Amino acid sequence: MASVNINHTKDLFLLCMSVMYLCAFSSLFVQIPGLYGDKGILPAKLVVKSEANSWDELLEGQPTLLKLTPKLGLTAEQGMDLLCATGLALSFLCVICKAMRDTVSFILLWMLYFSLYQVGQTFLWFQWDILLLEAGFLTILVAPFNVQMPIRRFRVAQYHQHDTITLWLVRWLLFRLMFSSGIVKLTSRCPTWWKLTALNWHFESQCIPTPLAWYYHHLPDWFLQLSVVATYVIEIAVPFLFFIPVRSLRLFSFWAQVMLQLLIILTGNYNFFNLLTLTLCVSLLDDKFLGYKIKAPRGSVLNYIAAVAVYCFLGYQTVNLFGITVKDDFTIQAKINFSEKEFDQFVAKVTPWTIWFGAFSFAFEVLLALVRSFSEVKETFWKNWAAVQVVVFTFLGASVFAISLVPYSGLHKDVQKVVPVQARGLYHRVSDYHLTSSYGLFRRMTGVGGRPEVVIEGSNSPDSGWREYEFYYKPGALNRRPPVVAPHQPRLDWQMWFAALGSYQHNQWFLNFAYRLLHNEPTVLELIQYNPFPSKPPKYIRALLYKYHFTETGKKSSMGWWTRELTGEYMPAVAKDDSSLVNYLKHTGIVEEKSGKKSKKSKSMSFIAQAIVWLRGMVGQPEGFVFVMTMLLSTLTFKLVTRIIVG
Incomplete structure (x- = not known):
């Protein structure tokens, strides 16, 4: 075949x-x-x-x-x-x-x-x-x-003729991920995204910066503003090229996404997320790109003309919409030349068309698969079998495409009118399984004016002797170099970043964490790098809120990577026998109620349980x-x- x-x-x-x-x-x-x-x-x-x-x-x-x-x-x-x-x-x-x-x-x-x-x-x-x-x-x-x-x-x-259909679904996921991430940056009305100053704060305020983030943070303002413009182009405009039947344009869109993801990897520790995005980008490629010799028709003159026309259109619209001008000192100035109302109208008008565009592209892919089933397959039996498979996967693909429209329509209220009622019903029946979801990364820029950071301290006296706990990855000690941790996902460090954006009352796990530190729980202490009370747990735990800043250019060697200023108390000092804390943890089940009855003898572990315990002990x-x-x-x-x- x-x-x-x-x-x-x-x-x-x-x-x-x-x-x-x-x-x-x-x-x-x-x-x-x-x-x-x-x-x-x-x-x-x-x-x-x-x-x-x-x-x-x-x-x-x-x-x-x-x-x-x-x-x-x-x-x-x-x-x-x-x-x-x-x-x-x-x-x-x-x-x-x-x-x-x-x-x-x-x-x-x-x-x-x-x-x-x-x-x-x-x-x-x-x-x-x-x-x-x-x-x-x-x-x-x-x-x-x-x-x-x-x-x-x-x-x-x-390999099957319907492989192009299933890989198209991967491409559609990549489109929704990138297009939504670009749109929400502006629909959020975050001032930094509208003023093109988001990257002036991003490298410093992101969860776990890399060492290169310090250097990118100190790049000229005009370059950072131009980088924001490039981000908009790559996330909003370029994804439309994913479905263009012109190979050179599709490869251009691939390299644009690769460049963006690699820059994010170099400056931020986003675990396996960027690598996963690059994996989705594989759907834009073909075997010829991977170096395999295949029989493929040469690009026609029309393809070259189309590619040049698209490049010129992208360049013209970028210069026009973002007011890009070159100053006398050869720096580049940019500003957004459209209003929030105009952008809202753009989203309301264009996003429904992306759905129709996706549907047409999917139908075109199905048609090509059917044509290949009868033209490229030799034996009659296998022709019919290939066509049957195409029909089956067309039904599955159409169902997946339909349910993906429901979360995607959240980009704008007018888009929801385009989604069929049947698609909504199907989505709600399978929503518990997270087969599809909505996306929108970096919706609002946090840490403007300095990144908030929670520092946990322990002491044996409520009035003095406070010593800091040091985490593996998140900013703490001022002279410690930012780490490289991706593709690992340090989930406690990430939640500490989110906790700093709110209060401990809205983060139930934070009190549980403090309680475990008050008992020097070994499994929890393995998640952090330095415990200032290794022999005996402290009597009190508290948390302070600081604002961290990257040090200025030329001062890193003498002052370290960070400076910080205390902004207030995040969580007041608590003791492990504090009645309000213990009662709360009993209510949540973290602390078990003591029973007057004698506990029964524990059953002997099964063979599988023994194997799991052995494996955990080895690792x-x-x-x-x-x-x-x-x-x-x-x-x-x-x-x-x-x-x-x-x-």
């Missing part, structure tokens, strides 16, 4: 998704005891309270495989360890072995991560976790169903970045050695 010129592109996408799962599972595995253990910050046992004895019980409420782990004699924490370790092992196999990258494997990977997400609470409710679930679901459709039957005639092929809780990179490098080494030996 002949195949289209995306066979190796499809393989690359599946390989990259396997790597993304490997990063996600390995990063989470080392943090489970401190975050979700029985004495962790948010114990999983408080979420998984029931055991599923039927299919209905498994799916009701929060569907998760953790409802089945008690049948294996596992606690909630051990169940999370089992699911995460299984996902880690399976993703490892998918990376090193092409035959493993099939529908069944990716169904299991999606189910495992979804089950963990369901009980992950605030530490797992990030946009990249939701994006991984949606991309993971689409990967199930992209992956081949590797069933080899004994009769040669009925062997299932690795422990190593520093997350080191563990994730060890897993990635070990996988790469194993794959290279195997390839050398085999071939």
Whole structure:
């Protein structure tokens, strides 16, 4: 059976998704005891309270495989360890072995991560976790169903005519991600985005900056403003080129997205998110780009004319809409030349057209797949079989496209009128499974005037002797260099950043964290770098709120990377026997009520439970970045050695 010129592109996408799962599972595995253990910050046992004895019980409420782990004699924490370790092992196999990258494997990977997400609470409710679930679901459709039957005639092929349809769905996800991220920056009415000054604050105020962020922060203002303009162009205008049937324009859109993602990776630690976005960008490529020799028609004169016309149009509109002018000193000045009302009208008018544009592009892809089924496939039986597969995946793809319109329509109220009622009904039936979601990154710029940072201190006296706890990754000590931690996701450090934007009353986990520090809980202390009370826990814990700033140019060597100023108290000093704290934690279940009855003897652990305990004892809780990179490098080494030996 002949195949289209995306066979190796499809393989690359599946390989990259396997790597993304490997990063996600390995990063989470080392943090489970401190975050979700029985004495962790948010114990999983408080979420998984029931055991599923039927299919209905498994799916009701929060569907998760953790409802089945008690049948294996596992606690909630051990169940999370089992699911995460299984996902880690399976993703490892998918990376090193092409035959493993099939529908069944990716169904299991999606189910495992979804089950963990369901009980992950605030530490797992990030946009990249939701994006991984949606991309993971689409990967199930992209992956081949590797069933080899004994009769040669009925062997299932690795590549199909409908592959272009499933990869189109990945491209549509990439479009929604980028286009929405660009639109919300302006619809939020954040002054920094409208004045093109967002990057004057971004590098300093983002969650975990890299060392290069300090240098980018001190770039000239005109260059940072021009970079904001480039961001708008890449996120709002360029995504339309994803669906243009002109190869050079599609590759231009690919390189534009790659450039943006690489710059974000260099200046900020956004775990596996940017790598996942680059994985979605693979859907813009073909086998020729990857270096494979294929028979492809040369670009026509019309294609070249179309490409030049698009480049000229983008350049003209960019200069016109953003008032770009070159000054006498060769600096570039820019300002937005449209109003909020005009932009709102633009969104109201253009966004519905993106839906129709997407629908037309999808229909065009289906038509091409049907034509290929009858023109490129030789035998009559396989012609009909390829056409049947195209029809089936057209139905699945159309359903996925329809439900994606519901969250996408949140960009503007007028867009919601375009979405069919049937699509809304289908979306609400499957919404609990996060098959699709809305996106909008960096909606508003935080940390304008200095990044807020919570510093936790402990003492044995409420009046003096306060000493700071030091985290692994978030800013703390002024002379400590910002770390490089991606693709690891340090979830406690990230939540500390979000906590600084609000109050401890709105972050339930923060009081739980303070209580664990008051008891020197080992699993929680493994999540931070320095405990100033290693032998005996402090009697009091408090939190102060500071504003951090990057040091000025020329002062880093003498003053360090940061300066800070105290802005106030974030959480007053609390003691572990504070009645209000203890009563609150009893109410939430963190502190268990003491019973007068004698506890029953614990049952002997099952074989699986013993294996999980042994595995956790062997791995422990190593520093997350080191563990994730060890897993990635070990996988790469194993794959290279195997390839050398085999071939």
